[in-house]
Amino acid sequence: MKIVVCIKQVPDTTDVKINKETNTLIREGVKSIINPYDVYAIEEGLALKEIYGGSVTVISMGPPQVCEALKEAVSLGVDNVILISDRAFAGADSLATSYTLAKTIEKIGEVDLIITGKQAIDGDTAQVGPGIAEWLHIPHSTYIKAVEEITGEHIRVQRMIEGGYERIELDMPALITVVKEINEPRFPSIRGILRSREIEVPIWTANDLDVDETRIGLKGSPTQVVTIATPELGSKGEIFRGKAEEQVQKLFAALRERQIV
Amino acid sequence: MEYFFTEKQQIIRDLTRRIAEEKIAPVVKEFDETGAFPWEIVRTLAKSDLFRVFIPEDYDGLGGGVMEMAIVTEELSRICGGIALGYAATGLGSMPILLFGNEAQKKEYMTRVANGTVAAFALTEASAGSDASNMTTTATRDGDYYILNGVKQWITNGGEADIYTVIAMTDKKKGSRGATAFIVEKGTPGFTFGKKEDKMGIRASTTRELIFDNCRVHKDQILARPGMGYIVALRTLDRTRPGVGAQAVGIAQGALDACLKYTKEREQFGQPIANFQVIQHMLADMATQIEAARALVYATARMIDSGAEDISKESAMCKYFAGDVCMKVTTDAVQIFGGYGYMKEYPVEKMMRDAKITQIYEGTNQIQRNVVAQNLWKKNK
Ligand SMILES: Cc1cc2nc3c(=O)[nH]c(=O)nc-3n(C[C@H](O)[C@H](O)[C@@H](O)COP(=O)(O)OP(=O)(O)OC[C@H]3O[C@@H](n4cnc5c(N)ncnc54)[C@H](O)[C@@H]3O)c2cc1C
Ligand SMILES: Cc1cc2nc3c(=O)[nH]c(=O)nc-3n(C[C@H](O)[C@H](O)[C@H](O)COP(=O)(O)OP(=O)(O)OC[C@H]3O[C@@H](n4cnc5c(N)ncnc54)[C@H](O)[C@@H]3O)c2cc1C
16 A cells, blocks of 8 residues: 655744744744644554555655655654655645645555645644645545554545544545544654665655646745734733632632623 | 764664653553553564664664663663663573574574563572572473473563573583573463562562473573573673663662752752752762763673673673662662652652662672672783
8 A cells, every 4th residue: 555644844833932023933943843743644654554564655845954854754664755845836825735745646656545634733724635635536534533444445434523433434545634633653763763864855846746837836826824923812810819718709709790600 | 971872872862762751751650550561661662673772683683782772771761760671681581592592593582572572581599599509490301302390580571571591400410510591482381470579669570480390492492502501691691780780870860860850949948959068969979970880881881792701890890880879879869859759759769669679680789799809809800
């Protein structure tokens, strides 16, 4: 089985600070990580390979520094990695991104299963996975929390919904987007780390792909992010002082006043 | 201190540290309480190639030696000396095969260890501790087989391991030249497990009796030759004592780390206790002793890996020095924590319990001093 996992490099949000004046993310000096959900996607690819055999290829579109994220994937034991990088891809929205990734997967060829994270923790749209499936005209299912079985023709999965899950069967080839409940990601291995230090990450540019130039990068992106802002904190806190009993009394009074109790 | 690790050794250390902190730290207390064997953690270590580090490349290993084994053991012990032992004792169980196994034995058994099979080493018996020559387990020849009878006591990884190196008497008359080392696999008819010990410390490691009742073992399972059993055992222990030293250094480092944090947080007389010079001096002594022990352990491990033959003295030195440092440092750590240090809720209580074993097994620290003293009078030492 040939599996492709898509990963995005994102800023470590536990590390992100907002520039109070411009209301934009301060990216300088912020550590980049593999989008957390994509780590589960990689693990699922590796786990399925352990059961069904085949190979796992991890792809990512982004600037050259994304090599680091792909090397991390190598340290976890994936077979191949490809960086999709070109100035022409810059400014891509979720439409252009999914198009470019779909074209990459087409070029890889004969892929049976594509796995993405449920969403990226920065862009957050959750559109790229389904987008890729649409461009490739293959079925997809989102928020997958378990892969039950794969036969030659079908994949049966559990899809998270509120209060439970749906059991869905898709024709192969298919695309799934995964949630954290699906597995426990492994640690790297020594052999994997050694290989990741030696590997030369292959880079595919626009020229390497059979792409329509009006569909990639800024040109192919109907959506543009103009500013990123943090909402003003609307509610004010109230601190009750005094002895413990007094504080409790005041708290109850306040809750009653708001008709909460 | 800068020990100039190779790139591979740095990778081994960093990865082990990460696994210990992320995977082991959250469950240390649970395993200390239940005494269960940490199979899931062993599998994680294996999947990350940590069982490969001391196995030659020919047998699916990464080609390291005693130093690599020590690095992993130290890092695991910093978080849990008990969980570390399941790993370190697999090293102990592998060493006789690495040293004395023929090609077929190494290919079969070392390849399995490289891929995460747990091993054990069985010398001690109820009346044969420091005086191993007093053993009563026998192996009697019967055609192509030997029939093992007897009970081995306090065997680390007993019942959990698949591969055992067992020392038994094949010729009582010959005394110490009458012992033979056998590789015995779990599941061999006549080989069962007895009492599992309830221990003071290193409780996440299993210590158990091995019972041999007319257990038939093929002669191809003999390591080296019949009569070489004690030599196999002594050479093995010479090469694994740095592992005990590394365990001791790791436990002590864990205790120091806990103290560095605690002394900044705990306030008495209106200030953190870290402000008191007495405390600072205790911490300085702990750090200095640990570094001295580590330096001796690493130097010995590197000496062994570089091919030195005459290593008994240094191996004994690093084991007992590190073990004594570990006991002192963890005892002082409890003192620094005060009453809280005596409580199971805080980490140093367990560390002090775990520390004690490093002065006892693989030859007590008294026996190690005997070894060092005997070597001092040897020529050209
Ligand atoms: C704060 C912010 C807000 C944004 N808002 C929008 C918006 O509203 N509309 C819009 O179109 N764009 C938006 N973008 C741009 C968007 O991040 C990227 O254009 C798009 O490439 C990825 O979309 P996403 O981050 O929402 O990913 P999602 O669709 O949330 O990601 C889902 C999964 O797709 C895969 N994936 C995503 N990106 C890549 C990649 N580059 N390479 C490989 N796999 C990938 C991963 O597996 C990921 O887990 C925004 C970006 C930022 C930083
Ligand atoms: C938790 C645990 C795990 C173990 N794991 C293993 C294992 O995996 N495999 C294995 O084979 N064994 C194992 N052992 C056994 C261990 O190696 C022995 O306990 C150790 O060698 C000491 O033997 P003993 O306990 O019989 O003490 P004894 O030999 O009875 O010693 C008692 C005391 O007398 C002192 N003493 C004895 N002889 C002398 C002397 N000549 N000079 C000065 N002092 C002396 C000792 O230092 C000690 O203080 C384990 C033991 C424990 C507790």
